[in-house]
Structures are given as C-alpha cells and as structure tokens.
Amino acid sequence: MGYLDNSVVTVDAILTTKGRQLLAQGNFNITQFALADDEIDYTLYNPNHPSGSAYYGEAIENMPLLEAIPQETQMMKYKLITLPRGTAKLPILDLGYTSIILKQGANLSITPQTLNYLGGNTFETSGYTATISDVRLFNAFEGIGIETQQAQALNQTVTLGTSVAKSVVGSTINLKATTVNTLFGSNTQLSATLTIEGRDSGARITIPVIVTKIN
Amino acid sequence: MAFKRLESSDFVLSSDAISSTLWSNQLTTLTAFFSSSAQIAGSSGKFYLTAYASSSLGSPEFDIAYGNSQGSGSLAYNSTVTHVSPTSTVYGQYQDLVLGDENTDFAFGALTATEFFALSFERARYKESLLPGSLTLTLRSSSATLTLTDNSRIVTIPQYVGTNRVYQLVSGSNGAVNTGVNSGHTSNSGSYGWLLPDIGTILLNPRALAAPLANGGLTFLYSASSATVTPDISPNFSLFTAINGGASFTLNSNETISSNYIFIRARSSEYNYSENPSFISGSTGEIIFNSFINTPRTYITTVGLYNDTNELLAVAKLSRPLPKDFTKEALIRVKLDF
Numbered sequence: 001m002g003y004l005d006n007s008v009v010t011v012d013a014i015l016t017t018k019g020r021q022l023l024a025q026g027n028f029n030i031t032q033f034a035l036a037d038d039e040i041d042y043t044l045y046n047p048n049h050p051s052g053s054a055y056y057g058e059a060i061e062n063m064p065l066l067e068a069i070p071q072e073t074q075m076m077k078y079k080l081i082t083l084p085r086g087t088a089k090l091p092i093l094d095l096g097y098t099s100i101i102l103k104q105g106a107n108l109s110i111t112p113q114t115l116n117y118l119g120g121n122t123f124e125t126s127g128y129t130a131t132i133s134d135v136r137l138f139n140a141f142e143g144i145g146i147e148t149q150q151a152q153a154l155n156q157t158v159t160l161g162t163s164v165a166k167s168v169v170g171s172t173i174n175l176k177a178t179t180v181n182t183l184f185g186s187n188t189q190l191s192a193t194l195t196i197e198g199r200d201s202g203a204r205i206t207i208p209v210i211v212t213k214i215n
Numbered sequence: 216m217a218f219k220r221l222e223s224s225d226f227v228l229s230s231d232a233i234s235s236t237l238w239s240n241q242l243t244t245l246t247a248f249f250s251s252s253a254q255i256a257g258s259s260g261k262f263y264l265t266a267y268a269s270s271s272l273g274s275p276e277f278d279i280a281y282g283n284s285q286g287s288g289s290l291a292y293n294s295t296v297t298h299v300s301p302t303s304t305v306y307g308q309y310q311d312l313v314l315g316d317e318n319t320d321f322a323f324g325a326l327t328a329t330e331f332f333a334l335s336f337e338r339a340r341y342k343e344s345l346l347p348g349s350l351t352l353t354l355r356s357s358s359a360t361l362t363l364t365d366n367s368r369i370v371t372i373p374q375y376v377g378t379n380r381v382y383q384l385v386s387g388s389n390g391a392v393n394t395g396v397n398s399g400h401t402s403n404s405g406s407y408g409w410l411l412p413d414i415g416t417i418l419l420n421p422r423a424l425a426a427p428l429a430n431g432g433l434t435f436l437y438s439a440s441s442a443t444v445t446p447d448i449s450p451n452f453s454l455f456t457a458i459n460g461g462a463s464f465t466l467n468s469n470e471t472i473s474s475n476y477i478f479i480r481a482r483s484s485e486y487n488y489s490e491n492p493s494f495i496s497g498s499t500g501e502i503i504f505n506s507f508i509n510t511p512r513t514y515i516t517t518v519g520l521y522n523d524t525n526e527l528l529a530v531a532k533l534s535r536p537l538p539k540d541f542t543k544e545a546l547i548r549v550k551l552d553f
Contacts (some may be wrong), residue, residue, distance in 0.1 A: 011531040013477075013520060013551045019528035029522050030529065032220045033479050035486050035545075036517040040536060042493040047506050057512065057538060065516050065532055072527040076519040078494075079217040080486035085541060088508045090488060092500040116500045129525060154524045167526070199525065202217025202490050 016072040034202070035080040039065055073133060073165050073195070079202040091117040091201035093128075100194065100209045102177040105139075110173045110196070117201045123171055126199035127151060130173040134192040135166035137211050139178050143170020169199065177211045184213045218521060219485070227476040234346045237336065237466045239274045244351070248276075248459040255452070261289060261301040263335070264451040266458070277336045279458075281421075281450035282306035284320065284329040287439040288450045302330075302450075309333055309418070313411060315377040323420040324383060326405025330439065332419040332454050341415040342470040347382050348390035349467035350410060352417075354424065354433055355460030361424070361433040362388050362463075365410040366399065376409075384408035384419065386431060389465065401431035412469070419454070433457070474552050479518055481545040487511045512540045518549055 015023065022028045044059040069075055083090070094113045102108060112128045115121045127146035135141060143155055151169035173196070183190060195206040238245050249267045254260055263280040267273060281288050286303035293299070309331070310317055321328045336345065347367030354361045365382040367373070368390045373380045384407035385392050385399025392399040400406045404426045408419040421439075426432025437453035458464060488494070488502075488511055496503045502511070514536035520529040531549045539545055 011518065011533055011547060011549055013518070013529040013531035013549045015529050015551075016527050018526050022522070022526070022528060027522075028528060030221065030477065030520045031523050032218045032521045032525075033477070034217045034219070034519045034521060035479070035481060035515050035539075036519060037489050037491050037494075037514050037536070038517050040489075040491060040493070040514045040516060042489070042491060042503055045504065045512070047504050057514070060514055060536055061538060063536060065535060068517070068530045068532040070530075072530075075530045076517060076527055078489060078491035079519075080513050080515065080539070081217050081488050081490060082485040083488045085484075085487075085511075086509055087488060087511075088502060089500040090490065090495050090502060092495070092498075151524075154526070169524075200216060204490055 014068050014070060016070050016075070018072045020070075034076060036076045036078050037080060038075065038077050039063075040078075073131060077204070079204070081202040089116040091115065091198060091203040093196055093198060093203045093205040094121075095196060095205060095207065097207060099207050100175075102175070102209075102211050104177055104181075104211060104214045105179045106177050107140075108175045110175070111171065112173075112196050112198070114198050114201050114203055117198070117203070124198045124200040127169050127171045128173070129154075129167055129169050129197045129199055131165055131167040131195045131197075132192055132209070133165050133195075134190075135164060136180075136183055137178055137190050137192050137209065138175050139180075140174060140176035141166060141168060142174050143168035143172070144174060145171030181213065181215070188213045217490075218525065219481075221477065225478045225480070227478070228473065229476060230471050230473045233470045233472055234349070234467045235470075237340045237345070237468050238268055238276060239340065240268050242268075243465055245276065245464045246462045248455065248464075250452075250455060262305060264449075264455055266455060274339070275337050276340060277334050279451045279454050280305045280333045280335065281437075281439075281454070282309055282331050282333060283439060287330075288437075305333070306330070309416075312414065313376060313379055313409075313416075313418075321409075321418065321420075322405075323408055323418075323423065324400045324405035326403075326420065326422060328405070328420055328422060330421050331408070332421060332450070334417040334419070336415040336417075336466075338415065341468045344469045345410065345412040345415055345417075346467040346469040347380075347410060347412050349465065350384075350390070350417075351388040351463065351465040352458070353461030353463040354435070354457040355462075356424075356433045356435040356457050359428055359433050360461060361407075362386065362461075363407050364388050364390055364392065366392055367410070368392070369394070379411050380413055382410040382412070384410060384417070397431060401426045403430060404432065421450075424457075472552055474550050477520065477549045477551065479545070479547040479549060481515070481539060481547075483541055483544050486515070486539055486545075487513055487541055489513045510540065512538060515539055515545060515547075518547055520549065520551075 263278040282305035283302040286298040286300035288302040364387040404423040424435035
C-alpha cells in the first residue's frame, strides 16, 4: 500500500454551455486560465482568532464546495487577480449607473471606468467585456472602441431568437432597447442583468436592466 | 490581471483504459436471468431472445440468437422455399459481419460449423469492447455444468478473422484455462466458441455444448428441427435456460477514455487578491482587513479555462478551498475528458 501523491491537486472539469457550442463548431481551443474564489465569504476570516494565526481561516478552509455549473454566466464570478504587494485598494468598476431602466426603443451608451487601477482611475487598454443575460431585451447590443481581432470576433457573434446571454467587448457599450411588443406578453416590463468586466483588471460589476413597454 | 496564458507544456494528453462490469445492475456476476414473453411472442422473437437482469425487465443485457446455414431451428418464411428462415438469416448476418465471406463457415478450433449461438451484448453495456480475460460463463444442462472463459491469457498474438479479434472459448474461468484436457477444447467438437470483443459478441459452438460429458461437452439439448415453432423449445430458449441454470455470468466492458490534463500554475506573486465583494469593504475598494494589505490571502475554489476571446469553455471546482498567498504556489491538474 502506498501513499497517494498529494503534491498536485487534481480536479475534473466540465464543459460549459459555450464550450459545448464551440466544440460542436470545431472552435474549442483553450489558451488561458483564470482562478476564482466563488462561494468564499472573507468576513469569515478571523484575524483575531484566540487560538492564533493558524486558525484565522478555520471557518473557510474546511468548507465543502458546490459542484461546477455549466452556465458560464454563473461561474467564475469573482476572479483572483495579480496585483503588487501592498495594494490597499482593489480595482472596482464605475459605470455611472447602479441600474438601467430604458423605454422601448431607447438608446444608451455606457463607458466604464476602472477605479484604483494602475495608480488611479483609468480606462482599461483591453477594454471591457459586457454580458447581457437575455439578449432579446435589445435590438442592438454592441461594443465599440476596441479593434483587436479577438474583440471583433466576439462582437460579430450572432445570437438568434432565444433567451441566451451575449457578450461583447469594447471601451463603450451601446444599447438599444427592443421594440418588439410580443416579447412582453401581458407584462409591462422585461428584466435582465448586465455584467461588465474589466479585461485587464478582472474587476466586475453586475447591475439590473429593465426595459419598459410604452404602448 | 486575472487571465494567464497557458504554455504548450501545460497540456498533457493521456488515454486510459477503463474496465467495469458489463451488467446494468453494476454487479460483477449476473446470477439471475429473465426474458419477456411479449418479446418472444413478437416479431423479433423469431430471430432472438432478449435477456434481462431483473424480473421487472428494464434495460436489456444481451440477446440470444441461433444461426443455422440450412435454416433449421425455425419455421421457413415460406413453406414453398426451404432452408430460408430466421435462423438462416441470422447465420448470413453473422457470416457477413464476422467473416466477411458468404462462402466461409465458422471454425471453432478444429471444427468447421454451420451453426452457432450468438450472444450479442447491448452497446451501452460493453461501451467500446468486451474485456478479454474477464469472461466466466456457466451453463447447466440436466445435472451437468460447464464453465467457459476465453483463451486470451494464453495466446500471445490474437487471432484475426476478417477485421475481428477472435479468442477461442475454452473450459475455465476468469481467463484461467483448464489446459489439462485438449487445451480446454472438447475432444472432437472443437472449441466452445468465439469471443469477439470488438463487436461485443460471443459465438457459442452448439456441437461442443451438445457433446457427451466424457468428451468435454454438456450434453446440451436443443431443437434444430425446422418444425420448431413454440418459443419454449426454440434453440434460443434452450440456451437461455442453460444460462439461467448455470446462474453465473461474469464479463467486463472496456473503454479507452482520452483525457486532457491541463496544469494550472499560480506563482507566489500571482492571484493573491480577489474581486470577491467580501474581500473589500465599502464602495471604494478598500481591502477588508488591514493585515491583507501586505499579507493578503485568497482561497481558490474554481478554475476557469478560456479561449483567446475570454469565453469560458470549461470550469472545474476544487473539493475544498485552497489557500493562496505570497508564500505559496499552487499547482492544480485539471482533467478534461472527451
């Protein structure tokens, strides 16, 4: 009987919905990774634990974790980031809005800004990824200002008809609320969430989006 | 920065052979067998009999079919055309599938046979192939029993018939051959059949099973008369009865799973801060604890694998949070199966 090799942590990965879609299209190509700490509540960390520093993380380190979820919008919400030691403030996003309410057919441009990043407040060089949880809410959902091949490839993705998420990349995100009445059914408004993520900093913010019916 | 590019050396492709029991109830050995009277009486009952592991039927385990080049063992399709019946159809079907030559008969050891029993396993059961050396099949007829296995452990190079690997069925169990008498074959009726692992099929040699006990047979009785019509005396049912009487059938499936291993390396200076809302206090982004400014600590719970456009393609969760700080490096091996 031998001891198990515990020098490497082995975990099984699952494909996301997007991963399955790209696999079917023959475009499945993993090139980079990120780490996240979804499910962790850092307020459970206790730097005043009476038993000493070995126990500061006691309430976190033994917690059981939930299984992975295939919906890419529900995973990797809180990424770990690499910053210089001594950083006192973390990058946060400022959209200028805490929620968005648009009437049918109305337009809106959002230009995110990252606070506390690279020595101050800045517009990230690689731009921002904007993800709307239900693309049907908008006649137009586009990112502009970032002309890289990768950004353009993502922006040209066409999503037809169904209630699926869509992501675009840009320094500015343009929205035009839907004019399709039938989407509302008997409701007077439609709702979704808009998630913006800094492509350099990893900073992320999610706000509610509501489109109201006008006739 | 949240994303880190993977290098070519971070990817390792590995193919692992996975074997498991063949049966749907996950038991190593099947000891009870059931059939469906509706299936036997139906149109498919003329060709094969389906065996189940449960009286409630459920998912099938394997089918038993009898093939005879002369059409014996079942009624002719048309009384004016002799020698053409479901059993001759089955014979031609397996001739085409296994031998690839309609003019060649089956050679069980030293015996050339024009009839066989076929045990055809459900694809979902055997996955990619049957595992040679894992077979133990006990048959019982009257008061005699016979236990069969395949000779894969004593042959150095598999025999090929057409494009199929073939192992002879011999007396023995779990891959161990009773070599004392006729190398596990009968005296003058050849081997007991073939194991065809790549097409999930076992062919049994009726002549060997019907041979006398003294010659290594089972004195197995089955009706190969063309007048056979009732299910309870069909060759298929006779073999089903013998398998059920033996009450011991062990066989494993075999599957090759290709896995991508991706090594995720987080250096000591990387991933020590978090965008988790509980990592900051207030709305200005200030870190929650003063001690975290110079000695931050994060907990890795999730690994995300992305493409060039930052689309999340695959995700893995750790079983428990993995602490990370400026004094620690993390090496995580992510397994991605296809």
